[in-house]
Amino acid sequence: MASVRERCVVATPLNQIFPGAPQEWQERLRTIVDMMREMSLQHDPQAMVRAYGRRMVELMPSMRRISLSRRDLPPGQVRVTRFSGWQHEVNPWKEPEKLPHLKGGLLAELIWADEPQILNDCHISPDDPSYEFLSGQRSIMAIPLFDKGTAQNMVVLSNGEPHGFSPDELPERVWMANLFGQATQNLVLAEQLEAAYQQVERELQVVADIQRSMLPKELPRRAGLEVSAHYQTSRQAGGDYYDFFNYPDDSMGILVADVSGHGTPSAVMMALTHCIAHMLAGPPTEPSELLAHLNDHLTSRYTLESNHFITAFFGIYHPRTRCIEYSSAGHNPPRLWRARTGEIISLENATSLPLGIAPDLTWPNASLELQEGDRLVIYTDGIVEAADPQFELFGMERLDDLIRQVQGTPEELRNAILTAVDVFTHHAPASDDRTLLVIDQLT
16 A cells, blocks of 8 residues: 555645745745744734734834724724834733824824725825824825724834835735734633633632521531531532521421522522521421421512522421421432331422422421431432433432441541542532531431
């Protein structure tokens, strides 16, 4: 079989195709190629313009260069954004207040004409606002840089000799300058987009900090109970929520909720849920009372228009009887591991629709007794619905297996579950918020 080289046509060097061509075009081509390479490496528009200007000096050392802008100016006015005669560089995007602002004059006429032009025998008057930039110049080439159909910017080349520009140069100059202008504008937009993104990131972090401040500052410390908790958002802020409520009769409320969706909208709804939950006057007589309280306020003001809904599990633990009453609004059923038998019980006997779907809903209640050594695991769907690269879900069976197998402290089981989920998903970032509570009945 023929080699790649034998099967391909080898490019012939240009100096062999045009052996009689002068050395000048080869040097100019080399300068242009170097310029294109250098500009392709730039990420900062100011650095890109600086590199372009330096290369243009190599190509046209005797020419004066002026850059203009008419953006956001009334007709007949123009700003000088760059000038080859300046000793100090000005960044027109970050220091616009330092740019000369001309009202009228030749430069304003050129940019507002919206057309490429060559003036081959020019005499600039000293009273013209452009005199500072065009004094002593006899030839001018005006190259408009178009944006949305109009010459928002312009490059003006000039020299001191009359008839210093050939019309044959103008089409290529306009073409190349506009390509460069678009490339620069793209970098400006990318820089602005990055700045906006960073601002959004900072604001989201503030939202996340506020959201985390609403979570319990410390876990309940009660005789006979040991609690471990984990809270992880898929983004800076999320829609999961857990809370504990201490009531006068020494009972304790346990709330875990999951707002539909992700990110800031869900975080806002989570904050509202937190506030509404703490608005209930006095302890609820039964768990469903808190769910109904949440639903009434959410549907009357928020969720029916925003199309959010919230799954929630609320339990009231009574330490004297070791009994937990509970009610669920469409939430994943918590798992209760019986230490005596090794059985896992699903707390799914008192569930109904999620919160926020419709007003005037009710929820059933159920109760069961915790025995010494029993373990209660409450979680959100970000645990069991975590997926591997083949989109298989972690699932309830794997969770139950871990609950049976890990016989250490609540913290050890919590860590084991989180590690298993991370390994199962091949360490991919969480696609949903993950909340996990492990509660042991010690005595």
